[in-house]
Each structure stands twice: as C-alpha cells, then as structure tokens.
Amino acid sequence: MAKTILAVDDSASIRQMVSFTLKSAGYQIIEAIDGQDGLNKAKTQSFSLILTDQNMPNMDGISMIKQIRMIPAYKTVPILMLTTESSDAMKSQGKAAGATGWLVKPFDPQKLLEVVKKVIG
C-alpha cells in the first residue's frame, strides 16, 4: 500500500509541484493550504510524512509542527520543512519545534525524492 504524505503550502503551484514529484515515485499525497488546514487533516487521517512550508496565513509551519507533535500518534512521524527561509535562527526554531529536517526552496525534484526515501523509505 502506498505511503501517504501531507503536503502543506499556501502556494498552489508549490503544492502542485510537490504532489507531482512525489506521486511519480508512487506516494499518495494529500494537500493542505495552510498550517491550520494541515493540522485539521493530520487529526483526521494518519500520514507517513508531513512536508510543510513556514510562512503561511492562519498558521505558520513551525506553529503547526508544535501542535501536531502534541498528538500522540505524531510523536515520531517525520516532518520536513520546505521553505524559502534559510536563516540558522529559523532552523533552530524548527528543530526545537520537532522538525525532522529543513529543505530550502527551490527544491530539486530528485533531491526531494532522495530525502523522502531516506526518511520513510
């Protein structure tokens, strides 16, 4: 059975590109348009991996990670940040919130696949 990944980004084109890249490798993708939408979807469905942007309306990525890590089922689920933010300070905040890794945009589809395979197989 295909592993399901939650892709959270307020940019429709980024969601589109992430979905098409990961679907081509056989993963199933559910999209969320911001942190709040991502949190709601994480509560109603289980995912093998969450891939999230940082700067989004309603709820940013790091706030969403903090909320999701409070859910027992998501204690060990990998969560990767995919964002234009690249400062060390922001990365430290992400790590402290429970992020598994940090990918700076723009992403190379093959590199993204390599990381996802490394994290969830």
Add this chain to the structure above:
Amino acid sequence: MQSTRRFFLVFGGSVILASTLIAWAGFELPISGCLALLVQGLILTSMACYVLEGDTAEETYTELSSSVPSSNLMVSSEVIWLDSLKESERQCVIITDDLRRFQQILNDAIPTLVSSFRSMHECASTQKELSGRIQDSPDGDALSSGFMGFVNQTQSTLAKFVDYTVQNSKVGMDIVDKVDTANTKVSAISKVLKEIESISKQTNLLALNATIEAARAGEAGRGFAVVADEVRSLSMRTNEFSQQIRNQIADVVAAIKEAEASVHSIAGQDMNFALEAKVQVDGALLRLAAINENIGGLLVQQGVIATEVSGHVDRAVTSLQFQDMVNQLANNMIHRVELVERLLTEFSSGRAVVSKGTGFTSDTLVSVQEKTQALRELSVKNPVSQQSMGHGDIELF
C-alpha cells in the same frame, strides 16, 4: 548645502530606480536583489519628493514674495506641499495594486506551466516504459536476442530441410538401381517359368505316349494307362500354375515399372533450387537481424531521450518555483509600500499642523517612529534570502 543633499537624494533615487529596471529587464541580478533595490528606490524617491517639493514650494514662495502679499504665498505653498504628498500616497496605492496584479498574473500562469510540464513528464515516462517493454520479452530476455534466436532456429531448420531434400534425392537414385535389379530378377524368373512350361509339355507328351502304349498292351497295360493319365493330369496342373505365376509376375513387372517411373521423376529433379532458396532465406534473415539490431539501437536512444526530457522537466520544476519566491518578495514589498504610504499620510497631516505653527503632537511622532521601525524590520525580515534559482540546501536534524 541643502540643495546639494537634495540633488544627491533625487539623483540617487533615480539611479536606483533605473538600475532596478535594467537589472530586472536584463535578468543580470537576482530577483530578490532587484526587488529590494526597487523598494529602496521608491522610498528614497518619496523622501526626495518630500524634501524637493517642500524646497520648491519655498523657492516659489521666495520668488513670489517679491510680488504678492505674504498671506497669499503661504496658502499657495501649503497647497503645493499637500498636493505633492497626496500624489505620493496615491502612487503608493497604485504600486501596491500593480504588485498585487503582478502576483495574480503569476498565480494564474505558473500552475498552467506546471501542469504542462507534468504532462510532458508523464509522456516521457510512458515513452520510456514503452521502449523498455518493446526491448524486454516477458521472461526477461532482450527482444533482440530472442529475435536472433528465431533467426538462428530458422536457419538451422532450413539447413536440415535442404540436407533431407538432398538425402532423399540420393535415396531415390538408390531405389532406381534396386528397381533395375528387381527387373533383372523378374526376367530370370520368367525364363525359369519357360523351362517349367517346357518340362510340363514334354511330360504331357510322354504321358500321352504312355497312354497309347498302355492301350496297345491291352489288359496288361490297363494299370499303366491309369498312371499315364495321372501323370498327364499333373503335367496340365503344372502348366496352369506356371501360367498363374506368369500372370502374377506380369503384374509385379507392371508395378515395378510404375515405381521406376516415379522414382526416376524424384531422382531426376534439380536439387539446386533448395540450395538457392536456402541462400536467399539466409540473406533475408541476416537483413532482418540487421533491421532488428537497428531498431534495438533506436529504442535505446529513445529511452535515453525520455530520460533527458525528465531531467529537463525536473530543472523546469525547480525554476518554476521562482513564483513562490517572487510572491513572498512581492508581499514583503506590498507591506513596505503600504507603510511608506501611511508615513506619507502622517507627513501630510503633520505638515498641515506645522504650517499652523502648533508643531507635531507626541502621538504623531510615536506613530511615525513605529512605522519607521516597522519598515526597518520588514527589510531585515525578508522571507526570501536566495540570490539565485539553484536548488536550496538540505539539512536533516
């Protein structure tokens, strides 16, 4: 001194704006750098306008002061000041709207482009899969080697067929020889039958003479006459058997002659046609093998091209993410331009207060300070730090 500062402000703002346009049009500078330059140019120009308009108004005031009453000049200067500030505010609103339209256009165009590239990627993947399916047989052997196996098998079968044909021709020749031998033997049997018939006739004649002699002997020869009749009867039966054998042998001779004709027909055929056919089929099979090898090469090339297309699509996907980066930069610019607009509003209302000689209120000063600080922070907290479209760093914690 003041005019020199004004000159640098105006000149600097204009140069920055022009540089931004050149950099943007030529794509020689990173997008983030261009947009940052544009905002800086905008702010500097606005500030310069503010100073320049004020100064222009003062100069106008100086020029006019020599010819018109001072109270009228004060009113005129204030009108020019306020008009300039209002126009600057209006320009900020227009720039904000234009930036939003810029975002909207990109938001409309990029998903279509991404969708097109996704379709190209899917087509390339399908093409690659089809090429692979043609090249590989179900059991995993390459089609080309399977086809070469077919060619080799056909050549081997054809060679056996030709060998058997030549062999059959040789056997036919042997059969012709054997039929000739059989004919000779049958002729020999016919001669023997003639001897038997001759003996039978002589026996019959002897029996007839014996019968005559027995009749002449009278009663004493009666017994002998019975024996002579039996001998004659045996002679006639021998003759009948001889005739029957002759008839059978005649049938055998006729059958042998028919077989001889058939065998002659087979043995007499030219076997070169089989050898020529083999050469022709061998040539055709070799050409098929060459065509097959060529097709195999083309399929490999097609697979390589499909892989290259996928690589190009990947690079396009990386580059198309500029929309997300530019969108965030534009948002940051919109926030900064909105703050500049609000600052200009504070200036215009403050100018009116100053002109009345009452001075800025502490609330106005605090508000201006806050907005100025917010502008500085927005410049520092730019969400996009990338300077190019090369893929970003990856770090696993």
